[in-house]
Amino acid sequence: MTSTTPSAPAETSTRLDGTRVIHKAVGSRDDRWFDRLNVVxxxxVVVMIGYPLWFVIIASVSDPQAVQAGRVWLWPVEATLDGYRRVFGHSAIWIGYRNSIVYTLVGVAVHxxxxxxxxxALSRAHMIGRTAVTWYILFTMLFSGGIIPTYLLVRNLGLLDTMWAVILPGAAGAWSILVARAFFTQTVPEELAEAAKVDxxxxxxxxxxxALPLSLPIIVTLGLFHGVGLWNEYFKALIYLSDRDKFPLQLVLRELLIVSQDPSAGGGGAGTGGDAGSIVEQVRLASLIKYAVMIVASLPLLLIYPFLQRFFTQGVLIGSVKG
Structure with missing residues:
Protein backbone atom coordinates (compact mmCIF):
# COMPACT_ATOMS: atom_id res chain seq x y z
CA MET A 1 0.00 0.00 0.00
CA THR A 2 1.20 3.48 -0.77
CA SER A 3 0.66 6.36 1.62
CA THR A 4 -0.20 9.81 0.44
CA THR A 5 0.09 13.09 2.28
CA PRO A 6 -3.39 14.24 3.27
CA SER A 7 -4.39 17.44 1.62
CA ALA A 8 -6.48 20.16 3.16
CA PRO A 9 -10.22 19.78 2.57
CA ALA A 10 -11.88 22.09 0.13
CA GLU A 11 -13.70 25.06 1.60
CA THR A 12 -17.10 26.34 0.54
CA SER A 13 -18.66 29.78 0.79
CA THR A 14 -22.07 31.19 0.00
CA ARG A 15 -22.58 34.30 -2.13
CA LEU A 16 -25.24 36.91 -1.49
CA ASP A 17 -27.47 35.34 -4.14
CA GLY A 18 -27.35 31.97 -2.37
CA THR A 19 -24.90 30.32 -4.78
CA ARG A 20 -22.38 28.04 -3.12
CA VAL A 21 -18.78 28.36 -4.29
CA ILE A 22 -16.19 25.65 -3.66
CA HIS A 23 -12.63 26.90 -3.08
CA LYS A 24 -9.94 24.36 -3.84
CA ALA A 25 -7.37 24.11 -1.10
CA VAL A 26 -3.86 25.04 -2.18
CA GLY A 27 -1.04 22.90 -0.83
CA SER A 28 -0.97 20.05 1.67
CA ARG A 29 -0.57 20.15 5.42
CA ASP A 30 3.19 19.60 5.04
CA ASP A 31 3.38 22.57 2.69
CA ARG A 32 1.66 24.81 5.23
CA TRP A 33 4.00 23.69 8.01
CA PHE A 34 6.96 24.29 5.72
CA ASP A 35 5.71 27.83 5.04
CA ARG A 36 5.30 28.46 8.76
CA LEU A 37 8.81 27.26 9.48
CA ASN A 38 10.11 29.54 6.72
CA VAL A 39 8.33 32.50 8.31
CA VAL A 40 9.81 31.67 11.72
CA VAL A 45 17.23 36.14 10.76
CA VAL A 46 15.62 39.60 10.82
CA VAL A 47 16.00 39.76 14.61
CA MET A 48 19.63 38.60 14.45
CA ILE A 49 20.46 41.24 11.84
CA GLY A 50 18.24 44.08 13.07
CA TYR A 51 18.78 43.89 16.82
CA PRO A 52 22.49 44.86 16.76
CA LEU A 53 21.59 47.97 14.76
CA TRP A 54 18.73 48.77 17.12
CA PHE A 55 21.03 48.27 20.13
CA VAL A 56 23.57 50.72 18.71
CA ILE A 57 20.78 53.27 18.23
CA ILE A 58 19.41 52.99 21.77
CA ALA A 59 22.89 52.77 23.29
CA SER A 60 23.86 56.03 21.60
CA VAL A 61 21.10 57.85 23.51
CA SER A 62 21.32 55.91 26.82
CA ASP A 63 23.40 56.49 29.92
CA PRO A 64 26.78 54.73 29.46
CA GLN A 65 26.64 53.22 32.95
CA ALA A 66 23.29 51.63 32.13
CA VAL A 67 24.77 50.21 28.91
CA GLN A 68 27.78 48.77 30.71
CA ALA A 69 25.55 47.34 33.46
CA GLY A 70 23.46 45.50 30.86
CA ARG A 71 20.25 47.37 31.62
CA VAL A 72 19.76 48.51 28.02
CA TRP A 73 17.89 45.88 26.02
CA LEU A 74 14.94 47.21 24.04
CA TRP A 75 14.52 50.87 25.01
CA PRO A 76 16.86 53.71 25.98
CA VAL A 77 17.62 54.07 29.68
CA GLU A 78 18.11 57.58 31.09
CA ALA A 79 18.04 59.06 27.60
CA THR A 80 20.67 61.67 26.74
CA LEU A 81 21.89 63.34 23.55
CA ASP A 82 25.32 64.31 24.90
CA GLY A 83 27.08 61.99 22.46
CA TYR A 84 25.43 63.56 19.41
CA ARG A 85 25.99 67.07 20.79
CA ARG A 86 29.67 66.29 21.15
CA VAL A 87 29.92 64.77 17.68
CA PHE A 88 28.02 67.49 15.81
CA GLY A 89 29.59 70.20 17.93
CA HIS A 90 32.92 69.29 16.34
CA SER A 91 33.33 71.70 13.42
CA ALA A 92 35.37 69.19 11.41
CA ILE A 93 32.35 66.85 11.25
CA TRP A 94 30.51 69.13 8.82
CA ILE A 95 33.64 69.56 6.69
CA GLY A 96 34.06 65.78 6.66
CA TYR A 97 30.43 65.31 5.60
CA ARG A 98 30.89 67.75 2.75
CA ASN A 99 34.11 66.10 1.60
CA SER A 100 32.68 62.58 1.78
CA ILE A 101 29.63 63.60 -0.25
CA VAL A 102 31.83 65.20 -2.90
CA TYR A 103 34.23 62.24 -3.00
CA THR A 104 31.35 59.77 -3.27
CA LEU A 105 29.39 61.58 -5.98
CA VAL A 106 32.43 62.41 -8.12
CA GLY A 107 33.95 58.98 -7.55
CA VAL A 108 30.77 57.16 -8.59
CA ALA A 109 30.47 59.35 -11.71
CA VAL A 110 34.09 58.59 -12.69
CA HIS A 111 33.60 54.90 -11.94
CA ALA A 121 32.67 47.21 -25.78
CA LEU A 122 33.83 43.89 -24.31
CA SER A 123 30.30 42.49 -24.63
CA ARG A 124 30.25 42.99 -28.41
CA ALA A 125 31.28 39.91 -30.39
CA HIS A 126 32.80 41.94 -33.24
CA MET A 127 35.37 43.64 -30.98
CA ILE A 128 38.85 42.50 -31.96
CA GLY A 129 40.92 41.12 -29.08
CA ARG A 130 38.14 41.27 -26.50
CA THR A 131 39.13 37.88 -25.04
CA ALA A 132 42.71 39.02 -24.44
CA VAL A 133 41.53 42.28 -22.87
CA THR A 134 39.09 40.40 -20.64
CA TRP A 135 41.85 38.10 -19.39
CA TYR A 136 44.09 41.11 -18.81
CA ILE A 137 41.38 42.72 -16.66
CA LEU A 138 40.80 39.44 -14.84
CA PHE A 139 44.54 39.22 -14.08
CA THR A 140 44.33 42.47 -12.10
CA MET A 141 41.86 40.81 -9.71
CA LEU A 142 44.52 38.29 -8.71
CA PHE A 143 47.56 40.56 -8.36
CA SER A 144 48.04 44.17 -7.29
CA GLY A 145 51.01 46.51 -7.24
CA GLY A 146 51.01 46.99 -3.48
CA ILE A 147 50.84 50.05 -1.26
CA ILE A 148 54.32 51.45 -1.84
CA PRO A 149 54.27 51.35 -5.69
CA THR A 150 50.75 52.81 -5.63
CA TYR A 151 51.87 55.62 -3.33
CA LEU A 152 54.86 56.39 -5.59
CA LEU A 153 52.57 56.46 -8.62
CA VAL A 154 50.13 58.83 -6.92
CA ARG A 155 53.01 61.07 -5.84
CA ASN A 156 54.62 61.14 -9.30
CA LEU A 157 51.29 62.05 -10.87
CA GLY A 158 51.04 65.05 -8.52
CA LEU A 159 47.84 63.79 -6.87
CA LEU A 160 49.01 63.94 -3.26
CA ASP A 161 46.81 66.03 -0.98
CA THR A 162 44.04 66.27 -3.60
CA MET A 163 40.67 64.57 -3.77
CA TRP A 164 41.81 62.67 -6.87
CA ALA A 165 44.20 60.67 -4.70
CA VAL A 166 41.12 59.17 -3.04
CA ILE A 167 38.98 58.86 -6.17
CA LEU A 168 41.24 57.73 -9.02
CA PRO A 169 43.09 54.71 -7.51
CA GLY A 170 40.68 51.83 -8.06
CA ALA A 171 38.19 53.94 -10.03
CA ALA A 172 37.72 51.22 -12.66
CA GLY A 173 37.29 47.94 -10.80
CA ALA A 174 37.82 44.66 -12.63
CA TRP A 175 34.85 43.07 -10.86
CA SER A 176 32.54 45.89 -11.95
CA ILE A 177 33.69 45.59 -15.58
CA LEU A 178 33.09 41.85 -15.69
CA VAL A 179 29.63 42.12 -14.07
CA ALA A 180 28.57 44.94 -16.39
CA ARG A 181 29.91 42.98 -19.38
CA ALA A 182 27.68 40.01 -18.45
CA PHE A 183 24.72 42.38 -18.07
CA PHE A 184 25.19 43.97 -21.50
CA THR A 185 25.63 40.55 -23.09
CA GLN A 186 22.20 39.45 -21.81
CA THR A 187 20.29 42.75 -21.99
CA VAL A 188 21.59 44.13 -25.30
CA PRO A 189 21.97 41.10 -27.60
CA GLU A 190 23.76 41.32 -30.91
CA GLU A 191 20.45 41.18 -32.79
CA LEU A 192 19.27 44.38 -31.11
CA ALA A 193 22.54 46.14 -31.90
CA GLU A 194 22.36 44.94 -35.50
CA ALA A 195 18.81 46.28 -35.82
CA ALA A 196 19.97 49.67 -34.57
CA LYS A 197 22.86 49.62 -37.03
CA VAL A 198 20.44 48.89 -39.88
CA ASP A 199 18.52 52.02 -38.86
CA ALA A 211 22.17 50.20 -23.97
CA LEU A 212 22.20 52.85 -21.25
CA PRO A 213 18.40 53.28 -20.99
CA LEU A 214 18.13 49.52 -20.48
CA SER A 215 20.91 49.45 -17.89
CA LEU A 216 19.42 51.28 -14.93
CA PRO A 217 19.62 48.22 -12.60
CA ILE A 218 23.33 47.63 -13.26
CA ILE A 219 24.09 51.36 -13.07
CA VAL A 220 22.44 51.61 -9.65
CA THR A 221 24.08 48.40 -8.43
CA LEU A 222 27.60 49.37 -9.47
CA GLY A 223 27.09 52.92 -8.23
CA LEU A 224 25.85 51.67 -4.86
CA PHE A 225 28.72 49.21 -4.39
CA HIS A 226 31.37 51.75 -5.36
CA GLY A 227 29.65 54.55 -3.46
CA VAL A 228 29.58 52.55 -0.23
CA GLY A 229 33.27 51.84 -0.62
CA LEU A 230 34.06 55.52 -1.14
CA TRP A 231 31.84 56.61 1.74
CA ASN A 232 33.61 54.22 4.13
CA GLU A 233 37.07 54.99 2.75
CA TYR A 234 39.60 56.32 5.21
CA PHE A 235 42.87 54.48 4.50
CA LYS A 236 43.60 56.26 1.22
CA ALA A 237 42.84 59.59 2.86
CA LEU A 238 45.10 58.63 5.76
CA ILE A 239 48.15 58.05 3.57
CA TYR A 240 47.52 60.52 0.74
CA LEU A 241 45.98 63.57 2.46
CA SER A 242 47.62 65.94 4.93
CA ASP A 243 45.30 68.96 4.67
CA ARG A 244 42.64 68.59 7.35
CA ASP A 245 40.16 70.55 5.26
CA LYS A 246 40.21 67.66 2.76
CA PHE A 247 39.65 64.87 5.29
CA PRO A 248 36.57 62.69 4.61
CA LEU A 249 34.03 61.97 7.30
CA GLN A 250 35.42 58.56 8.24
CA LEU A 251 38.87 59.98 8.94
CA VAL A 252 37.41 62.81 11.04
CA LEU A 253 35.31 60.36 13.04
CA ARG A 254 38.33 58.12 13.56
CA GLU A 255 40.32 60.98 15.02
CA LEU A 256 37.39 62.12 17.15
CA LEU A 257 36.94 58.60 18.53
CA ILE A 258 40.65 58.28 19.34
CA VAL A 259 40.73 61.65 21.10
CA SER A 260 37.54 60.92 23.08
CA GLN A 261 39.01 57.66 24.41
CA ASP A 262 42.22 59.37 25.60
CA PRO A 263 41.60 60.99 28.99
CA SER A 264 44.77 63.09 28.69
CA ALA A 265 43.36 64.80 25.58
CA GLY A 266 40.82 66.75 27.58
CA GLY A 267 43.37 69.28 28.71
CA GLY A 268 45.46 69.08 31.82
CA GLY A 269 46.97 66.02 33.43
CA ALA A 270 45.45 63.36 35.63
CA GLY A 271 47.63 64.10 38.57
CA THR A 272 45.55 66.87 40.13
CA GLY A 273 42.32 66.25 41.97
CA GLY A 274 40.60 69.11 40.18
CA ASP A 275 40.87 67.27 36.86
CA ALA A 276 39.41 63.99 38.14
CA GLY A 277 35.82 65.05 37.45
CA SER A 278 36.58 66.09 33.91
CA ILE A 279 38.40 62.82 33.24
CA VAL A 280 35.42 60.80 34.50
CA GLU A 281 33.10 62.87 32.35
CA GLN A 282 35.31 62.35 29.30
CA VAL A 283 35.36 58.60 29.86
CA ARG A 284 31.55 58.73 30.08
CA LEU A 285 31.32 60.70 26.84
CA ALA A 286 33.70 58.29 25.11
CA SER A 287 31.13 55.50 25.30
CA LEU A 288 28.37 57.77 23.99
CA ILE A 289 30.57 59.08 21.19
CA LYS A 290 31.50 55.53 20.15
CA TYR A 291 27.88 54.62 19.42
CA ALA A 292 26.97 58.05 18.05
CA VAL A 293 29.85 57.85 15.57
CA MET A 294 28.48 54.54 14.24
CA ILE A 295 25.07 56.09 13.61
CA VAL A 296 26.48 59.29 12.08
CA ALA A 297 28.68 57.31 9.69
CA SER A 298 25.94 54.86 8.62
CA LEU A 299 22.86 57.10 8.53
CA PRO A 300 23.22 58.43 4.93
CA LEU A 301 23.54 54.91 3.50
CA LEU A 302 20.60 53.66 5.57
CA LEU A 303 18.45 56.49 4.21
CA ILE A 304 19.46 56.02 0.56
CA TYR A 305 19.31 52.22 0.28
CA PRO A 306 15.48 51.79 0.52
CA PHE A 307 15.02 54.00 -2.56
CA LEU A 308 17.52 51.91 -4.57
CA GLN A 309 16.53 48.49 -3.28
CA ARG A 310 14.43 47.37 -6.26
CA PHE A 311 17.18 48.26 -8.74
CA PHE A 312 19.80 46.70 -6.50
CA THR A 313 17.82 43.43 -6.31
CA GLN A 314 17.62 43.26 -10.11
CA GLY A 315 21.30 44.05 -10.47
CA VAL A 316 22.62 41.39 -8.10
CA LEU A 317 20.64 38.69 -9.97
CA ILE A 318 22.63 39.30 -13.16
CA GLY A 319 23.69 36.02 -14.72
CA SER A 320 21.64 33.87 -12.31
CA VAL A 321 18.90 33.14 -14.87
CA LYS A 322 19.40 32.56 -18.55
CA GLY A 323 16.47 32.99 -20.88
Whole structure:
Protein backbone atom coordinates (compact mmCIF):
# COMPACT_ATOMS: atom_id res chain seq x y z
CA MET A 1 0.00 0.00 0.00
CA THR A 2 1.20 3.48 -0.77
CA SER A 3 0.66 6.36 1.62
CA THR A 4 -0.20 9.81 0.44
CA THR A 5 0.09 13.09 2.28
CA PRO A 6 -3.39 14.24 3.27
CA SER A 7 -4.39 17.44 1.62
CA ALA A 8 -6.48 20.16 3.16
CA PRO A 9 -10.22 19.78 2.57
CA ALA A 10 -11.88 22.09 0.13
CA GLU A 11 -13.70 25.06 1.60
CA THR A 12 -17.10 26.34 0.54
CA SER A 13 -18.66 29.78 0.79
CA THR A 14 -22.07 31.19 0.00
CA ARG A 15 -22.58 34.30 -2.13
CA LEU A 16 -25.24 36.91 -1.49
CA ASP A 17 -27.47 35.34 -4.14
CA GLY A 18 -27.35 31.97 -2.37
CA THR A 19 -24.90 30.32 -4.78
CA ARG A 20 -22.38 28.04 -3.12
CA VAL A 21 -18.78 28.36 -4.29
CA ILE A 22 -16.19 25.65 -3.66
CA HIS A 23 -12.63 26.90 -3.08
CA LYS A 24 -9.94 24.36 -3.84
CA ALA A 25 -7.37 24.11 -1.10
CA VAL A 26 -3.86 25.04 -2.18
CA GLY A 27 -1.04 22.90 -0.83
CA SER A 28 -0.97 20.05 1.67
CA ARG A 29 -0.57 20.15 5.42
CA ASP A 30 3.19 19.60 5.04
CA ASP A 31 3.38 22.57 2.69
CA ARG A 32 1.66 24.81 5.23
CA TRP A 33 4.00 23.69 8.01
CA PHE A 34 6.96 24.29 5.72
CA ASP A 35 5.71 27.83 5.04
CA ARG A 36 5.30 28.46 8.76
CA LEU A 37 8.81 27.26 9.48
CA ASN A 38 10.11 29.54 6.72
CA VAL A 39 8.33 32.50 8.31
CA VAL A 40 9.81 31.67 11.72
CA UNK A 41 13.29 31.27 10.22
CA UNK A 42 13.06 34.59 8.37
CA UNK A 43 11.87 36.35 11.54
CA UNK A 44 14.84 34.93 13.45
CA VAL A 45 17.23 36.14 10.76
CA VAL A 46 15.62 39.60 10.82
CA VAL A 47 16.00 39.76 14.61
CA MET A 48 19.63 38.60 14.45
CA ILE A 49 20.46 41.24 11.84
CA GLY A 50 18.24 44.08 13.07
CA TYR A 51 18.78 43.89 16.82
CA PRO A 52 22.49 44.86 16.76
CA LEU A 53 21.59 47.97 14.76
CA TRP A 54 18.73 48.77 17.12
CA PHE A 55 21.03 48.27 20.13
CA VAL A 56 23.57 50.72 18.71
CA ILE A 57 20.78 53.27 18.23
CA ILE A 58 19.41 52.99 21.77
CA ALA A 59 22.89 52.77 23.29
CA SER A 60 23.86 56.03 21.60
CA VAL A 61 21.10 57.85 23.51
CA SER A 62 21.32 55.91 26.82
CA ASP A 63 23.40 56.49 29.92
CA PRO A 64 26.78 54.73 29.46
CA GLN A 65 26.64 53.22 32.95
CA ALA A 66 23.29 51.63 32.13
CA VAL A 67 24.77 50.21 28.91
CA GLN A 68 27.78 48.77 30.71
CA ALA A 69 25.55 47.34 33.46
CA GLY A 70 23.46 45.50 30.86
CA ARG A 71 20.25 47.37 31.62
CA VAL A 72 19.76 48.51 28.02
CA TRP A 73 17.89 45.88 26.02
CA LEU A 74 14.94 47.21 24.04
CA TRP A 75 14.52 50.87 25.01
CA PRO A 76 16.86 53.71 25.98
CA VAL A 77 17.62 54.07 29.68
CA GLU A 78 18.11 57.58 31.09
CA ALA A 79 18.04 59.06 27.60
CA THR A 80 20.67 61.67 26.74
CA LEU A 81 21.89 63.34 23.55
CA ASP A 82 25.32 64.31 24.90
CA GLY A 83 27.08 61.99 22.46
CA TYR A 84 25.43 63.56 19.41
CA ARG A 85 25.99 67.07 20.79
CA ARG A 86 29.67 66.29 21.15
CA VAL A 87 29.92 64.77 17.68
CA PHE A 88 28.02 67.49 15.81
CA GLY A 89 29.59 70.20 17.93
CA HIS A 90 32.92 69.29 16.34
CA SER A 91 33.33 71.70 13.42
CA ALA A 92 35.37 69.19 11.41
CA ILE A 93 32.35 66.85 11.25
CA TRP A 94 30.51 69.13 8.82
CA ILE A 95 33.64 69.56 6.69
CA GLY A 96 34.06 65.78 6.66
CA TYR A 97 30.43 65.31 5.60
CA ARG A 98 30.89 67.75 2.75
CA ASN A 99 34.11 66.10 1.60
CA SER A 100 32.68 62.58 1.78
CA ILE A 101 29.63 63.60 -0.25
CA VAL A 102 31.83 65.20 -2.90
CA TYR A 103 34.23 62.24 -3.00
CA THR A 104 31.35 59.77 -3.27
CA LEU A 105 29.39 61.58 -5.98
CA VAL A 106 32.43 62.41 -8.12
CA GLY A 107 33.95 58.98 -7.55
CA VAL A 108 30.77 57.16 -8.59
CA ALA A 109 30.47 59.35 -11.71
CA VAL A 110 34.09 58.59 -12.69
CA HIS A 111 33.60 54.90 -11.94
CA UNK A 112 30.53 54.60 -14.17
CA UNK A 113 32.10 56.70 -16.93
CA UNK A 114 35.02 54.26 -17.08
CA UNK A 115 33.26 50.96 -16.44
CA UNK A 116 30.15 51.18 -18.61
CA UNK A 117 31.78 51.98 -22.01
CA UNK A 118 34.55 49.45 -21.37
CA UNK A 119 32.16 46.66 -20.39
CA UNK A 120 29.80 47.40 -23.30
CA ALA A 121 32.67 47.21 -25.78
CA LEU A 122 33.83 43.89 -24.31
CA SER A 123 30.30 42.49 -24.63
CA ARG A 124 30.25 42.99 -28.41
CA ALA A 125 31.28 39.91 -30.39
CA HIS A 126 32.80 41.94 -33.24
CA MET A 127 35.37 43.64 -30.98
CA ILE A 128 38.85 42.50 -31.96
CA GLY A 129 40.92 41.12 -29.08
CA ARG A 130 38.14 41.27 -26.50
CA THR A 131 39.13 37.88 -25.04
CA ALA A 132 42.71 39.02 -24.44
CA VAL A 133 41.53 42.28 -22.87
CA THR A 134 39.09 40.40 -20.64
CA TRP A 135 41.85 38.10 -19.39
CA TYR A 136 44.09 41.11 -18.81
CA ILE A 137 41.38 42.72 -16.66
CA LEU A 138 40.80 39.44 -14.84
CA PHE A 139 44.54 39.22 -14.08
CA THR A 140 44.33 42.47 -12.10
CA MET A 141 41.86 40.81 -9.71
CA LEU A 142 44.52 38.29 -8.71
CA PHE A 143 47.56 40.56 -8.36
CA SER A 144 48.04 44.17 -7.29
CA GLY A 145 51.01 46.51 -7.24
CA GLY A 146 51.01 46.99 -3.48
CA ILE A 147 50.84 50.05 -1.26
CA ILE A 148 54.32 51.45 -1.84
CA PRO A 149 54.27 51.35 -5.69
CA THR A 150 50.75 52.81 -5.63
CA TYR A 151 51.87 55.62 -3.33
CA LEU A 152 54.86 56.39 -5.59
CA LEU A 153 52.57 56.46 -8.62
CA VAL A 154 50.13 58.83 -6.92
CA ARG A 155 53.01 61.07 -5.84
CA ASN A 156 54.62 61.14 -9.30
CA LEU A 157 51.29 62.05 -10.87
CA GLY A 158 51.04 65.05 -8.52
CA LEU A 159 47.84 63.79 -6.87
CA LEU A 160 49.01 63.94 -3.26
CA ASP A 161 46.81 66.03 -0.98
CA THR A 162 44.04 66.27 -3.60
CA MET A 163 40.67 64.57 -3.77
CA TRP A 164 41.81 62.67 -6.87
CA ALA A 165 44.20 60.67 -4.70
CA VAL A 166 41.12 59.17 -3.04
CA ILE A 167 38.98 58.86 -6.17
CA LEU A 168 41.24 57.73 -9.02
CA PRO A 169 43.09 54.71 -7.51
CA GLY A 170 40.68 51.83 -8.06
CA ALA A 171 38.19 53.94 -10.03
CA ALA A 172 37.72 51.22 -12.66
CA GLY A 173 37.29 47.94 -10.80
CA ALA A 174 37.82 44.66 -12.63
CA TRP A 175 34.85 43.07 -10.86
CA SER A 176 32.54 45.89 -11.95
CA ILE A 177 33.69 45.59 -15.58
CA LEU A 178 33.09 41.85 -15.69
CA VAL A 179 29.63 42.12 -14.07
CA ALA A 180 28.57 44.94 -16.39
CA ARG A 181 29.91 42.98 -19.38
CA ALA A 182 27.68 40.01 -18.45
CA PHE A 183 24.72 42.38 -18.07
CA PHE A 184 25.19 43.97 -21.50
CA THR A 185 25.63 40.55 -23.09
CA GLN A 186 22.20 39.45 -21.81
CA THR A 187 20.29 42.75 -21.99
CA VAL A 188 21.59 44.13 -25.30
CA PRO A 189 21.97 41.10 -27.60
CA GLU A 190 23.76 41.32 -30.91
CA GLU A 191 20.45 41.18 -32.79
CA LEU A 192 19.27 44.38 -31.11
CA ALA A 193 22.54 46.14 -31.90
CA GLU A 194 22.36 44.94 -35.50
CA ALA A 195 18.81 46.28 -35.82
CA ALA A 196 19.97 49.67 -34.57
CA LYS A 197 22.86 49.62 -37.03
CA VAL A 198 20.44 48.89 -39.88
CA ASP A 199 18.52 52.02 -38.86
CA UNK A 200 21.73 54.02 -39.21
CA UNK A 201 22.88 54.15 -35.58
CA UNK A 202 26.59 54.07 -34.84
CA UNK A 203 28.13 52.07 -32.01
CA UNK A 204 28.22 55.18 -29.83
CA UNK A 205 24.56 55.97 -30.54
CA UNK A 206 23.59 52.37 -29.80
CA UNK A 207 25.40 52.57 -26.47
CA UNK A 208 23.92 55.94 -25.49
CA UNK A 209 20.36 55.52 -26.80
CA UNK A 210 19.73 51.79 -26.40
CA ALA A 211 22.17 50.20 -23.97
CA LEU A 212 22.20 52.85 -21.25
CA PRO A 213 18.40 53.28 -20.99
CA LEU A 214 18.13 49.52 -20.48
CA SER A 215 20.91 49.45 -17.89
CA LEU A 216 19.42 51.28 -14.93
CA PRO A 217 19.62 48.22 -12.60
CA ILE A 218 23.33 47.63 -13.26
CA ILE A 219 24.09 51.36 -13.07
CA VAL A 220 22.44 51.61 -9.65
CA THR A 221 24.08 48.40 -8.43
CA LEU A 222 27.60 49.37 -9.47
CA GLY A 223 27.09 52.92 -8.23
CA LEU A 224 25.85 51.67 -4.86
CA PHE A 225 28.72 49.21 -4.39
CA HIS A 226 31.37 51.75 -5.36
CA GLY A 227 29.65 54.55 -3.46
CA VAL A 228 29.58 52.55 -0.23
CA GLY A 229 33.27 51.84 -0.62
CA LEU A 230 34.06 55.52 -1.14
CA TRP A 231 31.84 56.61 1.74
CA ASN A 232 33.61 54.22 4.13
CA GLU A 233 37.07 54.99 2.75
CA TYR A 234 39.60 56.32 5.21
CA PHE A 235 42.87 54.48 4.50
CA LYS A 236 43.60 56.26 1.22
CA ALA A 237 42.84 59.59 2.86
CA LEU A 238 45.10 58.63 5.76
CA ILE A 239 48.15 58.05 3.57
CA TYR A 240 47.52 60.52 0.74
CA LEU A 241 45.98 63.57 2.46
CA SER A 242 47.62 65.94 4.93
CA ASP A 243 45.30 68.96 4.67
CA ARG A 244 42.64 68.59 7.35
CA ASP A 245 40.16 70.55 5.26
CA LYS A 246 40.21 67.66 2.76
CA PHE A 247 39.65 64.87 5.29
CA PRO A 248 36.57 62.69 4.61
CA LEU A 249 34.03 61.97 7.30
CA GLN A 250 35.42 58.56 8.24
CA LEU A 251 38.87 59.98 8.94
CA VAL A 252 37.41 62.81 11.04
CA LEU A 253 35.31 60.36 13.04
CA ARG A 254 38.33 58.12 13.56
CA GLU A 255 40.32 60.98 15.02
CA LEU A 256 37.39 62.12 17.15
CA LEU A 257 36.94 58.60 18.53
CA ILE A 258 40.65 58.28 19.34
CA VAL A 259 40.73 61.65 21.10
CA SER A 260 37.54 60.92 23.08
CA GLN A 261 39.01 57.66 24.41
CA ASP A 262 42.22 59.37 25.60
CA PRO A 263 41.60 60.99 28.99
CA SER A 264 44.77 63.09 28.69
CA ALA A 265 43.36 64.80 25.58
CA GLY A 266 40.82 66.75 27.58
CA GLY A 267 43.37 69.28 28.71
CA GLY A 268 45.46 69.08 31.82
CA GLY A 269 46.97 66.02 33.43
CA ALA A 270 45.45 63.36 35.63
CA GLY A 271 47.63 64.10 38.57
CA THR A 272 45.55 66.87 40.13
CA GLY A 273 42.32 66.25 41.97
CA GLY A 274 40.60 69.11 40.18
CA ASP A 275 40.87 67.27 36.86
CA ALA A 276 39.41 63.99 38.14
CA GLY A 277 35.82 65.05 37.45
CA SER A 278 36.58 66.09 33.91
CA ILE A 279 38.40 62.82 33.24
CA VAL A 280 35.42 60.80 34.50
CA GLU A 281 33.10 62.87 32.35
CA GLN A 282 35.31 62.35 29.30
CA VAL A 283 35.36 58.60 29.86
CA ARG A 284 31.55 58.73 30.08
CA LEU A 285 31.32 60.70 26.84
CA ALA A 286 33.70 58.29 25.11
CA SER A 287 31.13 55.50 25.30
CA LEU A 288 28.37 57.77 23.99
CA ILE A 289 30.57 59.08 21.19
CA LYS A 290 31.50 55.53 20.15
CA TYR A 291 27.88 54.62 19.42
CA ALA A 292 26.97 58.05 18.05
CA VAL A 293 29.85 57.85 15.57
CA MET A 294 28.48 54.54 14.24
CA ILE A 295 25.07 56.09 13.61
CA VAL A 296 26.48 59.29 12.08
CA ALA A 297 28.68 57.31 9.69
CA SER A 298 25.94 54.86 8.62
CA LEU A 299 22.86 57.10 8.53
CA PRO A 300 23.22 58.43 4.93
CA LEU A 301 23.54 54.91 3.50
CA LEU A 302 20.60 53.66 5.57
CA LEU A 303 18.45 56.49 4.21
CA ILE A 304 19.46 56.02 0.56
CA TYR A 305 19.31 52.22 0.28
CA PRO A 306 15.48 51.79 0.52
CA PHE A 307 15.02 54.00 -2.56
CA LEU A 308 17.52 51.91 -4.57
CA GLN A 309 16.53 48.49 -3.28
CA ARG A 310 14.43 47.37 -6.26
CA PHE A 311 17.18 48.26 -8.74
CA PHE A 312 19.80 46.70 -6.50
CA THR A 313 17.82 43.43 -6.31
CA GLN A 314 17.62 43.26 -10.11
CA GLY A 315 21.30 44.05 -10.47
CA VAL A 316 22.62 41.39 -8.10
CA LEU A 317 20.64 38.69 -9.97
CA ILE A 318 22.63 39.30 -13.16
CA GLY A 319 23.69 36.02 -14.72
CA SER A 320 21.64 33.87 -12.31
CA VAL A 321 18.90 33.14 -14.87
CA LYS A 322 19.40 32.56 -18.55
CA GLY A 323 16.47 32.99 -20.88
Missing amino acids: FVLL LALVLPCSY GASDLQTFLRI
